[in-house]
Amino acid sequence: MSPRTDLVTALLGIWFGAGLMIDAWAHSNLAELETFFTPWHAVFYSGFAVVSGWIIWQVWRNVRAGRQGLAAVPTGYLGGLMAIPAFAAFGLADMMWHTILGIETSIDIFFSPSHLGLVVTMMLIITTPLRSAWNAPHVDARPRLGRLLPALLGLAFATTLVSLFLSYGDALHYRPQAIVQAFSMAQDSGAAPQGSGPRPVAVGADRVAVAMVVTNVIMLSPVLLLLRRWLLPFGSVTLMYAVMVLMPGAQTAFRNLPILLSFVVAGFVSDLLIRRLRPSGERRAAYWAFAGLSASATWSLYIGVASATGGGLPTVPELWTGAPVVAGLIGLALGALFLPNAVTAQRGRGDRT
Incomplete structure (x- = not known):
């Protein structure tokens, strides 16, 4: 992929990651939450929608250009593409979990199976620019900061997910x-x-x-x-x-x-x-x-x-x-x-x- 395409992927990933940060702020600083449908969840899941749509669009462009099967998936984008339906499934499971069992408000939030599924698949999505740059033949051993920026942003936001689930x-x-x-x-x-x-x-x-x-x-x-x-x-x-x-x-x-x-x-x-x-x-x-x-x-x-x-x-x-x-x-x-x-x-x- 071109550096510009990877940068767009990283920037949309910021939207995705920022939505989770807002949600983490709400869980940590607001009174007990009683519903799955919140403004911060809207930011979070809309971020997922836009970055997923962008990744799928890159694959679709290659399909229209005549590429078939895995050859249509840009290098480094396969993990993110596979994580999209998995994240959606865990999101549905999370909504059902909260509807039936309620909203977690303490350390149990970091051990919820649906939350763990969401964070793993989210990491695969937002580290897409890192895998793309890692495998790009034209990125030499001494890249400029601008060329490496998408990879740095993707890995840094992925690290925030680890720190969130180990925040205790x-x-x-x-x-x-x-x-x-x-x-x-x-x-x-x-x-x-x-x-x-x-x-x-x-x-x-x-x-x-x-x-x-x-x-x-x-x-x-x-x-x-x-x-x-x-x-x-x-x-x-x-x-x-x-x-x-x-x-x-x-x-x-x-x-x-x-x-x-x-x-x-x-x-x-x-x-x-x-x-x-x-x-x-x-x-x-x-x-x-x-x-x-x-x-x-x-x-x-x-x-x-x-x-x-x-x-x-x-x-x-x-x-x-x-x-x-x-x-x-x-x-x-x-x-x-x-x-x-x-x-x-x-x-x-x-x-x-």
């Missing part, structure tokens, strides 16, 4: 004061997260520490995936992190804005690291170094911003000094898992299939 372990939900207080005590306070909404102020260090591990993996993994295929142009990680923080921002009504902004800054720092280290599948040492340093810098900023806006440094130094080190080691481990062996240029082309 999302470190971006905590406010600065809660982070400082948590790292000022070594014992768990016993306070439990309240569904997908804002975290309580009294929360134990163990909960924040576990959430940092989960979020570290969720945020860094997509970047490491892309770095196996391309040397990312400057601004790529900043853009992706700016999109990724929108989901926890919507769920908390952006009441934890300093923490969200710390991740956008962390994306900028990661872009600087990419420019300096030039990590790639062929440069394993640089790839590993980036994974560890990016993770450590991200969570140093997280704790630093929390301290600056939440009342000062935590009183347990082992916690706030060691947490970025743990994050860096986890990042290094992720780097080794994503790239255990250096990928030669010839194997790198093979990875595109």
Whole structure:
């Protein structure tokens, strides 16, 4: 597909993803919902309709041009095409589920079978531009930001879906004061997260520490995936992190804005690291170094911003000094898992299939 076609697919996917964010905001911040038919569901499902219609239209154009069977499906678009009827079926099942059993209002929303079906098929649809660019022969190993933009948007919005369904372990939900207080005590306070909404102020260090591990993996993994295929142009990680923080921002009504902004800054720092280290599948040492340093810098900023806006440094130094080190080691481990062996240029082309 042409870059312009992929960009339209990505932009329509934003409509789709934004609809889910609005729905997540409603479930987290409004009073108990009693019906499936809501304005935010209208935005969500209309987004599905327009992006699905666009994908089907691309296939139909090829059919009219004389292509038959799978040859009519643009490269990278097959997964999204197959997910369209599956998403519609899960949407119908979700409506029936809510009609019979009611609307979920707490952590059970993330374990509903119909919701899990919707999120998996939605991921296949909105990552269509990523698969298209990944397999495009004219996208070289050092693409410009504009050429890679559809893929970045698709993968970033897909990551927000993962963060949504793991939001009970999302470190971006905590406010600065809660982070400082948590790292000022070594014992768990016993306070439990309240569904997908804002975290309580009294929360134990163990909960924040576990959430940092989960979020570290969720945020860094997509970047490491892309770095196996391309040397990312400057601004790529900043853009992706700016999109990724929108989901926890919507769920908390952006009441934890300093923490969200710390991740956008962390994306900028990661872009600087990419420019300096030039990590790639062929440069394993640089790839590993980036994974560890990016993770450590991200969570140093997280704790630093929390301290600056939440009342000062935590009183347990082992916690706030060691947490970025743990994050860096986890990042290094992720780097080794994503790239255990250096990928030669010839194997790198093979990875595109």
